[in-house]
Amino acid sequence: MGEWGRRLAGSYTRRETRLMPYTPAPTVVSSIASQSDADAFRALNEEWISRLFTLQEEDRAVLGDPLGRIVGPGGDVLLAREQGSGAVVGCVALLAYPDAVFELAKMAVAPAAQGRGIGRQLIAAAIGRAQALGAVRLFLGTNGKLAPAIQLYEEAGFVRITRNRLPVADYYARADILMELK
Secondary structure, three states, X not given: OOHXXXXXXXXXXXXXXXXXXXXXXXXEEEEOOOHHXXXXXXXXXXXXXXXXXXXXXXXXXXXXXXXXXXXXXXXXXXXXXXXXXXXXXXXXXXXXXXXXXXXEEEXXXXXXXXXXXXXXXXXXXXXXXXXXXXXXXXXXXXXOOOHHHHHHHHHOOEEEEOHHHOOOOOOOOOOOEEEEEO
């Protein structure tokens, strides 16, 4: 693990321990493994995006084929499952870009499962998975309407950046807050 990974592991563990005054959710996080996992990923994301924004063509493409559009090019989709039932209650994607750059994207927690620490668990798992995939940079785009998510990202060590610091062009217009992990 390089310096980036050591910093990430140490800083997130400290923050997570200090900021988790509740009992963690009884969930297990694992990589996408089936079409039913892909369907759950799509459904969780379509729910919140459609409720707060408008599904864009790029959303539909990625959500319709996460194995081909995310996993195939070197990324991953992580799912939080209830222990026992195995029901998918949350998800997050890691999109791979050239030069070992990854985007944390498409994070969602089912409304009925919110407030149980699943978002924190997903972010921690995504950071660990990005490290395992060899990431040298991890960024994300979000929106000011998503205050709880922004707080989680900041607690995890993400800092705000300007649009000109994005490693991609033609990024989602709804992303009015851009961040990267320091």
